[in-house]
Amino acid sequence: MMHHRSIGDADVYNIVELIGPTHDPARLYPDLPRGEFEKLIPSLIPAHYAVSTDRLIIGIQIWVIKIGTEVIIIDTGVGNAKPRELPRFDQLNTLVPEWLAAIGAGSEQVTQVINTHLHGDHVGWNTVADGNDWVATFPNASYWFPQIDYDWWLPIFKEKNGIGETEAFTDAVMPLVNQGRVQFYQAGQVFTPGLSAASASGHTPGQMRIDLLRNGQKGVFCADIFHSPLQILRPDINTVVDVEGDIARATRFAFLEEMADTGALVMPCHFGTPHCVRIIRKGDGFDFVPG
Numbered sequence: 001m002m003h004h005r006s007i008g009d010a011d012v013y014n015i016v017e018l019i020g021p022t023h024d025p026a027r028l029y030p031d032l033p034r035g036e037f038e039k040l041i042p043s044l045i046p047a048h049y050a051v052s053t054d055r056l057i058i059g060i061q062i063w064v065i066k067i068g069t070e071v072i073i074i075d076t077g078v079g080n081a082k083p084r085e086l087p088r089f090d091q092l093n094t095l096v097p098e099w100l101a102a103i104g105a106g107s108e109q110v111t112q113v114i115n116t117h118l119h120g121d122h123v124g125w126n127t128v129a130d131g132n133d134w135v136a137t138f139p140n141a142s143y144w145f146p147q148i149d150y151d152w153w154l155p156i157f158k159e160k161n162g163i164g165e166t167e168a169f170t171d172a173v174m175p176l177v178n179q180g181r182v183q184f185y186q187a188g189q190v191f192t193p194g195l196s197a198a199s200a201s202g203h204t205p206g207q208m209r210i211d212l213l214r215n216g217q218k219g220v221f222c223a224d225i226f227h228s229p230l231q232i233l234r235p236d237i238n239t240v241v242d243v244e245g246d247i248a249r250a251t252r253f254a255f256l257e258e259m260a261d262t263g264a265l266v267m268p269c270h271f272g273t274p275h276c277v278r279i280i281r282k283g284d285g286f287d288f289v290p291g
């Protein structure tokens, strides 16, 4: 599944690798009492919550930007043929390569791959199998990893030997590091004119957002500052997978303040259709308009 938008002279596409009513609200948002969740349901149906199964609809996006001769991917989903503990991520066999090729982002065409953070659902297509090795899916691309996130996760990967939350390090992160394919970036990194990194820490310690500003139009790839629009309505609510809760909450409030009523297109990784939003102020808080 592919969608296209323009931001100034940049073409922005998203590939939906997976989507469905997968997440029990009580499990993803354990701090949100059921009664308070139920007040939000009218704002979440039908794109972000399935009433019949009581599950939040969560997608996995692979964002692609084309500017001039640059073909840039932001976050690379789960990937095919990777052994994963989570059954719905294990040994996938999707058509992502064909979908990427269809928008001119085939393996040879991509010039840069940027990971916002190093969770397994954001790095998977960094690599593909080549015999017993894992090699760059995009052989002509520069790969960019956020330095702070890498430094945070590396000791955990070593301690746990690639089991659990750093399992993707084994096949999607370390092979590229060991092959000398990776450049590490910090906030302020400019990838091409009008495309730069800013800190979005909290969900993971080194998570970055990627800001796109072209011809006076703005879009922000905000990674996992939010997992669902629920957190635009209730920015105080963290997910169970936010590593640094207080920082994640502060980042979310500051981001909403910055984006509200600016018209900027906000492009997270996990929203249901149409996968991006614009933020507006409502009373003392915030609301969203499908983007």
Ligand SMILES: [Zn+2]
Binding pocket: 119, 121, 122, 224, 269, 270
């Ligand atoms: Zn994620």
